[in-house]
Structure formats: structure tokens, C-alpha cells
Amino acid sequence: MIDLKTLSRGEIGDLFQKMGLPEFRVSQLIHWMYEKNAASIDDITEFSKPLRETLKGFSYIGSVKILKKTTSPDGTIKLLFGLEDGLSVEGVLIPDEYRLTLCVSSQVGCAMGCRFCLTATMGLVRNLRADEIAGQITAVRRELQAQGGISGGEITNIVFMGMGEPLRNFDGVVRGIHILTEFMGISKRRITLSTAGVVPELQRLYREIPEVNLAVSLNATTDETRSALMPVNNKYNIGALLRACGRLPISSRRRITFGYVLLKGINDTPADARRLIALLKGLSAKVNLIPFNTYDAAKFEPPDEQTVLEFQQILIDRHVTAFIRKSMGREIYAACGQLKTCHETASP
Ligand code: SF4
Numbered sequence: 001m002i003d004l005k006t007l008s009r010g011e012i013g014d015l016f017q018k019m020g021l022p023e024f025r026v027s028q029l030i031h032w033m034y035e036k037n038a039a040s041i042d043d044i045t046e047f048s049k050p051l052r053e054t055l056k057g058f059s060y061i062g063s064v065k066i067l068k069k070t071t072s073p074d075g076t077i078k079l080l081f082g083l084e085d086g087l088s089v090e091g092v093l094i095p096d097e098y099r100l101t102l103c104v105s106s107q108v109g110c111a112m113g114c115r116f117c118l119t120a121t122m123g124l125v126r127n128l129r130a131d132e133i134a135g136q137i138t139a140v141r142r143e144l145q146a147q148g149g150i151s152g153g154e155i156t157n158i159v160f161m162g163m164g165e166p167l168r169n170f171d172g173v174v175r176g177i178h179i180l181t182e183f184m185g186i187s188k189r190r191i192t193l194s195t196a197g198v199v200p201e202l203q204r205l206y207r208e209i210p211e212v213n214l215a216v217s218l219n220a221t222t223d224e225t226r227s228a229l230m231p232v233n234n235k236y237n238i239g240a241l242l243r244a245c246g247r248l249p250i251s252s253r254r255r256i257t258f259g260y261v262l263l264k265g266i267n268d269t270p271a272d273a274r275r276l277i278a279l280l281k282g283l284s285a286k287v288n289l290i291p292f293n294t295y296d297a298a299k300f301e302p303p304d305e306q307t308v309l310e311f312q313q314i315l316i317d318r319h320v321t322a323f324i325r326k327s328m329g330r331e332i333y334a335a336c337g338q339l340k341t342c343h344e345t346a347s348p
Contacts, residue, residue, distance in 0.1 A: 003062035003084075004041075004055075005033060005131040009182075019054070034134070034183035037142045039063055064135030066143055081105070081136050087125060089163050091136050093155075101157040104136045106173050107164025112196050113231045114217070116261055116292060116300055119163045127169040133176030137184060158186060161194040161215065167201035174208055188212050194259065199236040199244045206248050215257040215288075216245060220267045221275035229266070238279065246283055255284045255321075262291050262308055264301040273314035286321040 007015065012026050028046050032038040041047075041055050067088060068080035077093040089105035109122035140155060158180060160166040166173045173193070180186040188211035195202065196217045205212070218238075220226035226233040236244075245256055258280065262268045276287070289312055291302040303311075308324060315322035 002059040003131065004029065004059050005062045005135065006129065021051075025051075030183050033061055034138070034179065035185065037138050037145065039142065062131060062135070064132055064139045066139050069143075079136075079140070081139060083108070083128075083132055089128065089136070091140070091162050093140060099156045100154060101159060102137060102140055102155045103159045103161050104133060105162030105164055106133060106160050106166040106169045106176075110164045111168065112165045114196060114219075115229050116219075116263065116298075118295060122163075124164075124168075127172050128164070128176075130172050130175035130179055133172060134179040134184065137180065137186075155186075157190045157192070159192045159194065159215075161192070165196055165198065166193050167195045167198040167205065170201050170204065174205075177209055177212065192257070196230055196232050197236050197241040198232065199240055202244050202248065206250075210249055213254065213257070214245075214248070214250075215259055216241065217259045217261075218276075218279075219259065219261050219263075221272045221279060225267055229263075242279060242283065245285075250284055252284060255286045258285055258287050260287055260289050262289055262303050262311065264292070264303045264307075266300065268303040268307050268311060270310065270314055273311045277315060277318045277320055280320060287315060287323070289322055289324045291324070 002015075004012065009026060009030060012029060013023070016023075016025050016029075025047075029044070032044045032046065036043075038044050038061055040061055041052050041059070043061075044052060047055070062084055065082040066079055067082040068078075070078045072078065075095050077095075079091040079093060081089050081091055083089065087108045089108055091105060092103040094101040094103065105128065107127050108125035110117070110119045111124035113120050137155060137158065144154070160173065177188070177191060180191065181188050188209060192213040192215055193205065194215040194217060202214075205214075217230070218226075218241075219229055220233075220238070223233060223237045223239075226238055233241075248256075250256065260267070260276070280287070289308060291305075291308050292298075292300050294300070294302060302308075312322045312324055
């Protein structure tokens with residue numbers, strides 16, 4: 001059986017041509033799968049019953065399902081998405097005054113091994129396919145439709161900050177973004193991709209989709225500390241990462257978000273703040289400071305509030321835009337790896 005959602009427009013066109021179907025049926029199928037969120041071929045009422053039966057003889061519409069939904073006190077909704085092979089990934093829906101942001105996963109697990117990250121403890125199980133990435137958005141849209149919507153009802157922003165390193169699933173993520181933008185009406189400028197710093201793929205990303213927003217998980221100001229926290233730094237160190245960021249063709253009106261998870265006694269000193277200012281000099285950047293969101297068996301602790309405020313103030317005094325993301329669930333605006341932490345912390 002063919003999952004129609006795994007096919008590109010061209011592949012659906014070839015298939016329908018072989019079946020003797022006119023071209024407009026391709027657009028109809030895409031419209032029903034991605035805009036009307038059809039969960040099965042039977043939902044496509046624009047197709048005649050005989051056509052639906054023919055299609056059902058060899059194909060189906062695959063879907064990602066919401067297995068679990070938990071609303072946190074701050075309004076953030078944690079989601080567990082079920083995949084067809086029985087695996088699951090996590091997402092978070094974040095309503096605020098102006099936006100409804102969905103954080104999606106790009107891999108089941110992650111191979112990057114960041115020491116502060118619960119997802120890292122799973123290792124990499126597999127990459128998500130493009131249709132599974134888009135399927136997370138479709139699943140939430142379906143849910144919002146059923147509920148009559150929340151906060152305006154429409155997802156406005158997508159962030160790749162859930163499970164996985166998106167640049168280690170480059171083809172799946174790029175193809176997924178194409179589905180979102182070409183078939184699902186989501187603007188590339190409303191999509192943010194977060195990376196731990198896979199340098200070669202940064203250039204490739206901007207060659208293929210220059211309009212997406214970039215968030216970089218930095219988390220340290222010396223190679224010694226960053227390598228201890230994030231093994232990727234042994235391959236692409238801070239200098240290489242920031243030079244690559246500086247070479248990206250980003251317009252002056254847009255900024256790269258640097259995520260900085262603050263870990264007590266590890267990377268939270270005034271000296272770190274001053275080094276961070278020096279590192280970001282010349283870059284079009286803003287900083288999201290995320291006090292570590294602790295969990296059972298975590299090896300780190302968050303700094304106290306005063307330390308966080310002082311760190312932020314040092315940046316602000318030197319005209320570096322810096323936000324503190326500390327309410328539950330908001331962490332994912334800046335740093336992958338805090339999502340799972342956020343989930344664990346927020347679980348009832
Ligand atoms: S922080 Fe992100 S890149 Fe690092 S292990 Fe966790 S999910 Fe992977």
C-alpha cells in the first residue's frame with residue numbers, strides 16, 4: 001500500500017497520469033490532504049465513490065496521531081505524537097497574545113549527545129520522514145478544527161526545536177519545510193530551525209531555504225566548556241560555528257537567535273557574559289537565556305534568579321538583545337534539548 005503523503009506533487013502526477021486521471025485531480029488530492037486535513041481517502045468527498053474505491057485498492061493517507069495532550073499552567077500544551085511504526089515524538093503548542101507556535105521534532109531521539117538534554121539519553125532511533133514532520137502540523141490542525149480553535153485557532157509559527165538535530169536530517173527537514181510552505185500555506189519566514197551547530201549544513205540550508213530563521217544552541221563561551229557540554233563542539237568549535245554564522249546571507253533586519261542554557265557554576269559567570277558579548281560582536285544576533293529546567297537525575301542545576309538577571313544585564317548594558325525564557329514551556333524558543341526537560345518538569 002502506498003502512503004499518498006509520502007509522494008511529491010510530481011510523483012502523484014505520474015501516478016494519476018498512469019491511472020488516466022486529469023491533472024486537476026492532483027491539486028484536489030493535495031488540497032484535501034494538506035489544507036482540509038483529510039485523515040482518509042473516504043474524507044475526500046470531491047472524489048467520486050468509484051475513484052475513492054480505486055485509490056483505496058492500493059493506497060492510503062498516512063497520518064501522525066496525537067497520543068497524549070497535557071496543558072501546562074502557563075497555557076502551553078505538550079503533545080506526544082504517534083507514528084505509524086509505533087514510535088513517538090514530542091511537540092509543544094505555545095499560545096501567546098499574537099502567535100500560536102508549534103514546536104516539532106525532526107528525529108526520533110538524537111545522536112548529538114548534549115549533556116544537559118534528556119532526548120540525548122535515547123540516542124538516535126531514526127530520522128523522521130518529510131511527511132511525518134508535516135504530519136505533526138496536520139495532526140494539530142485537525143485537533144484545533146475539532147475544538148473550534150484556541151488563540152485564534154491557526155498555527156502561525158513553526159519551530160524545529162523538538163526532538164532531534166534538524167540539520168542531521170537535512171533532506172527530510174528541507175522536504176518537510178517544502179510541504180509546509182507549498183501545500184500548507186505556512187510562510188518560510190515563520191519557520192525557525194534550531195541547531196546545535198552542524199557547520200557544513202548551515203551553508204547548505206541557506207543555499208536551499210534562505211528565508212527560514214535560525215536559532216543556534218551556543219550554551220558556552222569557551223571551547224573547553226562547550227565541548228564538555230556539547231560533543232559537536234569537538235568537530236565544529238565556537239570559532240568555526242560563529243564564522244559560519246557570520247557568512248550566512250542574512251539580511252540586516254533579521255537576526256540569528258543564540259540559545260544559552262544557563263547552568264549553575266558552569267557557564268553563568270559575569271566573565272561568561274562578557275565573553276559572550278565579544279563572541280557575538282559583528283553578528284546580527286539576539287540571545288535567549290534559558291535557566292536550566294531541571295529533572296530527576298539531572299547533572300546540572302539552574303542558577304539563582306539574581307545570577308540570571310545579572311547575566312542578562314551585562315549583555316543589555318553592552319547593547320546585546322537578551323531575553324530570559326523561564327516560564328514553563330517557553331524554553332523551547334531558544335534551545336533544543338530543553339523541550340524534553342520541559343515535558344518532564346511539567347508532567348502532572
Ligand atoms: S540538545 Fe538538541 S541537538 Fe543536543 S542532544 Fe538534545 S535534541 Fe539533540
